[in-house]
Structures are given as structure tokens and as C-alpha cells.
Amino acid sequence: MxxxxxxxxxxxxxxxxxxxxxxxxxxxxxxxxxxxxxxxxxxxxxxxxxxxxxxxxxxxxxxxxxxxxxxxxxxxxxxxxxxxxxxxxxxxxxxxxxxxxxxxxxxxxxxxxxxxxxxxxxxxxxxxxxxxxxxxxxxxxxxxxxxxxxxxxxxxxxxxxxxxxxxxxxxxxxxxxxxxxxxxxxxxxxxxSLEEMFSEEYLKNKPVLGDKIMVGHSGSPENNHLDVYHQIHHLLPSNEMTILSPLSYGNPTYIEAVKSMGEEYFEDKFETLEDFIPREFYYQKLAEASVAIFNHKIQQAFGNILGLIFMGVKVFLNPENPVYIELTSHNIKVFDYSKMTQDDLLNPLSAEDVDNNRAIISLLFKEExxxxxxxxxxxx
CATH class of the missing domain: 3.40.50 (Rossmann fold)
Structure with missing residues (x-):
């Protein structure tokens, strides 16, 4: 052949x-x-x-x-x-x-x-x-x-x-x-496809989520973490929610700046993930969040974003991001980071919105x- x-x-x-x-x-x-x-x-x-x-x-x-x-x-x-x-x-x-x-x-x-x-x-x-x-x-x-x-x-x-x-x-x-x-x-x-991203257990059952706020997906500058930390610190001055930021790869200088501000603003409520871990355990870690914020102005982290939405996490995206434009065009419930409020951060996604998001994503990214x-x- x-x-x-x-x-x-x-x-x-x-x-x-x-x-x-x-x-x-x-x-x-x-x-x-x-x-x-x-x-x-x-x-x-x-x-x-x-x-x-x-x-x-x-x-x-x-x-x-x-x-x-x-x-x-x-x-x-x-x-x-x-x-x-x-x-x-x-x-x-x-x-x-x-x-x-x-x-x-x-x-x-x-x-x-x-x-x-x-x-x-x-x-x-x-x-x-x-x-x-x-x-x-x-x-x-x-x-x-x-x-x-x-x-x-x-x-x-x-x-x-x-x-x-x-x-x-x-x-x-x-x-x-x-x-x-x-x-x-x-x-x-x-x-x-979803079948490649998730185990059969995740596909059938919604995970029990934690109450952390996830910010970004890596230590690359495109995440624009510092603006998000500043905004969270302003909206939740007495924050009791842990801020989780995966930083397993990226620019070393930028990562140090991210860690410095995170520790300054959130002290013992700031957590980083700096080692690569198997995919199954990575999604378990992501399920510790109820809210995730991605301040990318360009297309990046789509797999992470899609996975978090499917798990039921409330996801905020920069409205300039092509991912935000694509997902909202299919009526997937994601939120505009530029309009984020204190109530938005404190209240998880409704059960109805979670189910609707899962149904739409299942159709768009099914194996066939x-x-x-x-x-x-x-x-x-």
C-alpha cells in the first residue's frame, strides 16, 4: 500500500x-x-x-x-x-x-x-x-x-x-x-473525544467537587495570573477559599513572580501544583475546585477548560479568548472574567447548568x- x-x-x-x-x-x-x-x-x-x-x-x-x-x-x-x-x-x-x-x-x-x-x-x-x-x-x-x-x-x-x-x-x-x-x-x-479525556466513571457520574478556586493551567505567561490574583484579593479580602494554580511547566521567571504574589495575597491558602502527575490523578486534583479562572486572551488550555466544565466546575474565561467565543456560540454556560463578582466566586454552578453543559459537550465531542x-x- x-x-x-x-x-x-x-x-x-x-x-x-x-x-x-x-x-x-x-x-x-x-x-x-x-x-x-x-x-x-x-x-x-x-x-x-x-x-x-x-x-x-x-x-x-x-x-x-x-x-x-x-x-x-x-x-x-x-x-x-x-x-x-x-x-x-x-x-x-x-x-x-x-x-x-x-x-x-x-x-x-x-x-x-x-x-x-x-x-x-x-x-x-x-x-x-x-x-x-x-x-x-x-x-x-x-x-x-x-x-x-x-x-x-x-x-x-x-x-x-x-x-x-x-x-x-x-x-x-x-x-x-x-x-x-x-x-x-x-x-x-x-x-x-470525551472518551479519550475521561475514564468511564467520570463519563457516567459527576464528581463531587471541592471548594477551591483554580487559576490558570501552567506557568506560561499567557495565563496572566497576576491580574486574577489581584481581582480575587479585591473581591474576597478575607478569603477562606484555597487558590490552586498548576505551575508544572512554563517560564521560570514568570513562575517565581506568580508564586510571590500568590503567597503574599493568600498566604497558607495558596497552593501550587509543580510536578507532572498522571492524567487520572490530575483530574482528581482539578475536581478539588468549584471555580476555575483562565485569563488567557488567546486560545490555550482548551483540554483543561473542557474537562473542568464537563466535571461541573464554574469556569470564567477572558471574553477575548477564542475558547470563550466558541463555547458560548454553543450555549455552553461559561462566565465572562471581566464581569466577575464576589457572588460569582462564592456560588457554584447550578445543577441545571451543569447538566446542560455536560449534554452539549457530550454531543460536540463524542467519539463519532x-x-x-x-x-x-x-x-x-
Missing amino acids: RTENLVFLPDSPYTEWIINRSEDLFSGLNKYLVVVEDISKPTRFTNSEILVVENGDLENSPIVSELSDFKRIIVNYHTPFIGHFLMRRQSELSHAKLIWIIWSGDLYKHPSFLSKAYTSRTMAVLPPEKMVETWGKSVHHRILQALGKPNKYSFEKSFSKFDFVATIFEKDVMEAESVLGLKAKWIRFAFL KIRDYYRDLYIA
Whole structure:
């Protein structure tokens, strides 16, 4: 059987899930290439048959000799290295359809989104020049361009070469069109079904929730924790509710600033989660919250948000976030963070709203729906 699709993937906990689902639908038609920063480091997947290539070694990978055989090039998480590779290999790929699956960071790390992604408190901790490592200084990239090496100019130009863009968030597509010159056809797409996210027990029964307030999902600056802490401190000056913030990965400087303010404002009522834990135990930890606040102005943490809503947690989102726009368009009950009140924080989501949210999410992200998304992607 002839291989039809070359699928680029990052080193992610989702990598094997994506491969397994793709093979379940189109077995033997795909080749997978995981692009990593350092090939000597352990990967976050266990399948030893997956081809792994270091960022700077794409041109020397065995896949180069096969490029003209592929009908589709599917890019999960676009990077400057992949963009440069695609631009240099346009002649071999002229017959292939190029498909970009947006993962958030590959879109919103562009400097044009600095003013959109971060609040003033976040920017005070991490000035703009510390947030755009992917791009760096123009002079440096002009030199790289002259040397024929990956650079931001070839990366930016590569976005216009995609024929299709896959995401569930229409605003992401609009932003990519506006900022990056994307001219691709939009394919609605989501990675995971509820059955993949939750155990059968969680799917059938609503968990008993705690009374903590969860803020953010990681130590990345896009969470804009500091504004949320300030707002909670203002609304609940004698707070008796524990503030829980997962900080298992992110920017070290930013994480220290988050911990410093959290400890100052909430003292012994401030709790962080700084170690990676198995998914089952992670959801058990999330169930300790009755309220969750995500101050992302860009699309991020969708899996966490969806999981919390399905469990019955009252979720507040920044109204600029594509996730807020998407969920409210389906009448899922989430709340506008900019209008958050003391009563909002103290009162959990009603039983009726919990049941309605679970019913809508069950329809939108059921197994059959996700299979259809993958099928549409691979026949584009």
C-alpha cells in the first residue's frame, strides 16, 4: 500500500493518541515525523518505530527522498524549522496539499500578538524581548536568511503556502489570515473525544467537587495570573477559599513572580501544583475546585477548560479568548472574567447548568464526531 500522508508532530503527550487515531482510520497510509529540539533527550511518547528528527537536521532526514510521493503534508504545530524545510522543498511538494493544524503556540508566539496576549502586569514581569525567542532580532534573521538557514522570514512566508488550516476555533483562522497572510480553507477539527479525556466513571457520574478556586493551567505567561490574583484579593479580602494554580511547566521567571504574589495575597491558602502527575490523578486534583479562572486572551488550555466544565466546575474565561467565543456560540454556560463578582466566586454552578453543559459537550465531542473530524482532515 502506498503511503499518502506525511504527518509532522511535536514531542507531546498527545503524539501517540493522534497517531493511534490516524492509523485506526487510515492504517498504513501515513508516515509520522516527530521534530524535537534535542534528539538525545527522552521523548514523551513510547513508540520506538516513530521517526524522530532534530530541528536542524530535517534536510538530512530519510524522509527527503520520499517527499514527491506524498499527497498531503500535515503539520501539527508549525515551527520555523518546518517552515524553512517546506519553503526549500517546494518543487518536490508542488503536487501535495499542505495542511496546518493549529496548536496555539505556533500562531500566538508571533510578535504581533504581544499586545493581545499579555496584560500590563504580565508584561511588567516579562518585557516583550523576553517573550519572542522564536523570532529574535531582525539583523540576526537576515544573516540566517543569507546563509540559507531557518529564519523568521521564510517561516512567515510559509504560512501562505498552506491549502488548509485545521482548528475548531474560527477566531484563530481569522487571526492567522490577518497577521500571517494565511489563505487556506478552514477545516473544523478537534484532537480528542470525551472518551479519550475521561475514564468511564467520570463519563457516567459527576464528581463531587471541592471548594477551591483554580487559576490558570501552567506557568506560561499567557495565563496572566497576576491580574486574577489581584481581582480575587479585591473581591474576597478575607478569603477562606484555597487558590490552586498548576505551575508544572512554563517560564521560570514568570513562575517565581506568580508564586510571590500568590503567597503574599493568600498566604497558607495558596497552593501550587509543580510536578507532572498522571492524567487520572490530575483530574482528581482539578475536581478539588468549584471555580476555575483562565485569563488567557488567546486560545490555550482548551483540554483543561473542557474537562473542568464537563466535571461541573464554574469556569470564567477572558471574553477575548477564542475558547470563550466558541463555547458560548454553543450555549455552553461559561462566565465572562471581566464581569466577575464576589457572588460569582462564592456560588457554584447550578445543577441545571451543569447538566446542560455536560449534554452539549457530550454531543460536540463524542467519539463519532472526532472520528469525522479526522476523516475530513485526511481526505482534504
